[in-house]
Amino acid sequence: MHSLLVAPFLDSFLLMRPGHTAGAKLPRRRYDELTGAPQGAPVPVWLVTTAHQVFGLDLSGRSLDPTVLVRQRSPHGYVRASYELNLGCNYDCEHCYLGDRPFDGLDWTGREKLLHIMRDAGVVWVQLTGGEPLIDKYFPEVHRLAHELGMMVSISSNGSRLANPRILDVLTTYRPYRLTVSVYGATEESYDGMTRRRGSYRKFIKGMDAAHEANLPVQLSVVVSERNADEVDAMVAMATDRGFSHHVYVNMSPTIHGDGSVLVTQSAEHLRERKQFTGCNAGHTFFHSDPHGRASICKIGRDDAIDLMAEGVAGLSRLGEVADRLMLRNGGCSGCALSGSCTVCRPLAKQYQQAKAPLGMYCQHGQRKEVNA
Known part of the structure; x- marks a missing residue:
């Protein structure tokens, strides 16, 4: 079981420890070094130092695999x-x-x-x-x-x-x-x-x-x-x-x-x-x-x-095209003068509208009158 995880995340590369909130960003060259490491390579010195500083882990003398799981890049971009x-x-x-x-x-x-x-x-x-x-x-x-x-x-x-x-x-x-x-x-x-x-x-x-x-x-x-x-x-x-x-x-x-x-x-x-x-x-x-x-x-x-x-x-x-379409201000929100400062996304507004909910629950048009009544 791996002790650390290295993974691409949007435009960066993260070093994480499963089950913990602490972490660190790695430069691309360090990520490339880890992905190109030969089978049986030891945990590099810089990573031993970083793991001790960030997580309190001692990785001295340990093999990179399976100590560190290095995730490959994905062309799809869902993180x-x-x-x-x-x-x-x-x-x-x-x-x-x-x-x-x-x-x-x-x-x-x-x-x-x-x-x-x-x-x-x-x-x-x-x-x-x-x-x-x-x-x-x-x-x-x-x-x-x-x-x-x-x-x-x-x-x-x-x-x-x-x-x-x-x-x-x-x-x-x-x-x-x-x-x-x-x-x-x-x-x-x-x-x-x-x-x-x-x-x-x-x-x-x-x-x-x-x-x-x-x-x-x-x-x-x-x-x-x-x-x-x-x-x-x-x-x-x-x-x-x-x-x-x-x-x-x-x-x-x-x-x-x-x-x-x-x-x-x-x-x-x-x-x-x-x-x-x-x-x-x-x-x-x-x-x-x-x-x-x-x-x-x-x-x-x-x-x-x-x-x-x-x-x-x-x-x-x-899915990106679907998202852009679902976020359009249509239906009961078409032409709304307050849409630029709306407090809910279009899919959630649609659910409130289908439920015939009071405007004060989701829309500025009825908010002050109904919430403060």
Whole structure:
């Protein structure tokens, strides 16, 4: 198993340690030196020094292979991706943006193929998500292979399976870059009420304690709803008391199918004015894959998805064009005088419009009147 990873990233070359946030940029000549090193070559002196300075690792006397995994350049230029292993979940959260959550996805052969496609596309950072990825029967194998292929893995989870010995074993053996865990309440009543699963709060607490003991890189995503709005400080304390970082999430979204019924869970008091949307790399250097290997520009803009199982990595050559088309201000946004300072992308605005959501949730035209009422 490699201790360090070297990979092209856009116009630079990165030196990383799997499971850690520290890293360094390498000049092209150093990257070329590593890719051209002969079989059995030792770790060069400059890299021994850098590894000790940045990561505290002693690589003296070690062979370059397998100590350092050097990723090859990709002509496709995709450096980040997210992968929904399975939409199935052991919760039934009242705010879930997925809507229907069927237990369905690729077999193991298909998943191996998809991960190799991601590697060939140049993906360095991959997010494993769901549904709930940790209940997927192939999660350990997917996580391990992504690591072995030279990807920095992040995971989005509800934390309910973190105390499972098999899950803990794979996460401590192949440490993720980040483990983002959603928290839905600081009390059993609010948490179980939001997930609509009795006992989910107790599983969450057990998972958090196990992750803390294993020193996993957890970040809590504090999900604020009408149900738990008076528990925000207590949920934040769940993170700070364990030494976890945290992010407070307050703006609910319609489902990916444009169903607005989930918006009733929004805490109007906590609805936050979004920053101006100035563009993103969706479809150009980032893509999303659903459980069947269909690539879209992101989790929100899923129209015109590309079947990677049928087309392979070459299919991604069309995704940039799809992204540019989906970002056009059309439909209900055509001719808007405020579009230059809009706070949401076009795919997200489309979902709000399909859901017939109040303008104040996503559009400046109704924001002040409806949010401050």
